[in-house]
Amino acid sequence: MNASNDTAPLVIIGTGLAGYNLAREFRKLDSETPLLMITADDGRSYSKPMLSTGFAMNKDADALGMMTAGQMAIQLNAEIRTHTRVTRLEPDARRVWIGNEPVAYRDLVIAWGAQTISVPVAGDAQDAIFPINDLLDYGRFRVAAHGKRRVLILGAGLIGCEFANDLLQGGYEVTLVAPCDQVMPSLLPPEPAAAVRRGLESLGARFHLGPVLERLERQDDALQALLSDGQRIDCDLVVSAVGLRPRIELAKAAGLKVNRGIEVDRQLQTSAEHVYALGDCAEVEGLNLLYVMPMMSGVRALARTLTGETTPVSYGPMPITVKTPVCPLVVSPPADGSEGVWRVEGEGNDLKAEFRAADGRLLGYALTGAAVQQRLALNKQLPPVLAELPQVLSLKSPG
Structure with a gap:
């Protein structure tokens, strides 16, 4: 692509909830500016929160997908490059690299999300540990789980408990292992945590809180997990739900300021002009919130900023609804x-x-x-997570 920056497209890296919702909001305000979206996966539109409801609803990956990349390209009047990885960011030249191909941008939005944290496990069955962070991950796990019944979940946080509830309702036997003394320790005080645990146990969940998984070995057609306290657990599959880490490596290599996530200001602009970050990979004034509500607040603000109306993001009260219907x-x-x-x-x-x-x-x-x-x-009684700023009187063109 040899376009000058004045006529270059808005480039969005990522076609998850953040990327596609930003594209939709942007198109409501600007139907003409060229739009290029780049994704490492197949570009299907889906709702990521639905990944932890699929077994209870008996839905495979295709059923959770809502629109193909081709259908989204038509809807958004956009070019969408699937199975494509950005290999380098070059903010000074306002371009990204796809292999040896430079791609110029008018503005760049990084919306490539977060990656699952992997834990080292000894033994010969590491390939039986499945992270579930996107639709392709879910599809692989769904295929592997066919005909199986015993699932070991690593992690007892929000995601681990949601997957436990879903798998239990889908007819699986579930055991959770986590090095903590209660479920969701970073979110809940002990009493509500105990209520959630009781709810999951009423469906048949078993908890091993305190130890970690040290070794996973194949035992004929099954698996055996060895915990750090010496206990052995027979299972068929393992789900890794130990947490997410914002993707920052390419941003850091490009000289952008990073901390836990890619550091952005209230306009979601990074330390480089014309480069923004949105969603799970972004850290807004020290806040890295991996939830839908703050992402959607960012989407609405950034769409206006990208169309010439500088709009700082603000977060009101943002309660989290956890998908554990048993409790x-x-x-x-x-x-x-x-x-x-x-x-x-x-x-x-x-x-x-x-x-x-x-x-x-x-x-x-x-x-x-x-x-x-x-x-x-x-x-109504809660303070805002990130207070609204006084009204911005001047407008800034993104070009």
Whole structure:
């Protein structure tokens, strides 16, 4: 592509929820600017949160996919390059490289998401450990799980518990192993965590909290997992749900500022002009929020910025609805460093936990079971995650 930067396209790297939703919002405001999307996978449009509902709904990867890359290209009036990896960013020249091909851009949006954290495991069955981070991952695991029944899940965080609930409802036997003393330790106080665990156990889940998986060996047609406390667990498949890490390697190599994620300002601009980051890979004023609500707030703000109306992103209260229907859960964790005390009330699995400051201000909550009905009232009391800035009076052209 030899276009000058003035006539070059908006380039979006990534066709997940962040990339496709940005493209849709951008096209509502600008139907003419050339749009190029680049993705390492097949470019199918799908909702990533649905990956942890597929077994309960008995849906394979094709059923979870909503539109093909070709259909999305027509809808968005865009060129979409699938199975294509960007190998280098060159912000000073306003171009990216695909192998030996330079691609110029007017503006670049990095929306390539996060990657699963892999844990080293000894033994001869590492290929039986499946991360599930996108539709292709889900499809591979779905094929491997056909005819099997015993699944070991590494991790008892949000994703691990969601997959456990889904697989249990899909008829599988599920065991969770994690080096923590409760489920979702970074999100929940002990009492709501115990409620979620009880709910999953009522479906048949087994928990081994504290040890880690040290070794995975093949045993005829099955697997045997050796834990660090000496326990052995027979299983057929292993799901890795130990967490996600924002993809920052190419950005760092290009000289962009990175921390946990790619550092961006309130306009989602990186340390380089005309380069933006959005979604799981972006760190906005120290916040790296791997959830749909902050991503959609960024989508709406960035689409306006890219069409000439500089718009800083802001995050209001952003509760997280966790897909554990056996024990419904909505949580709004207090910001890191918040000073306060958890107070819990309720019975059984119907709990309301409030995190309040010394002056009584509500800074976070966790609701389980029937108590989730109180979320709207509590949301009105929460402070914003990232406060709205005063109105920006001047407009900036993205070109």
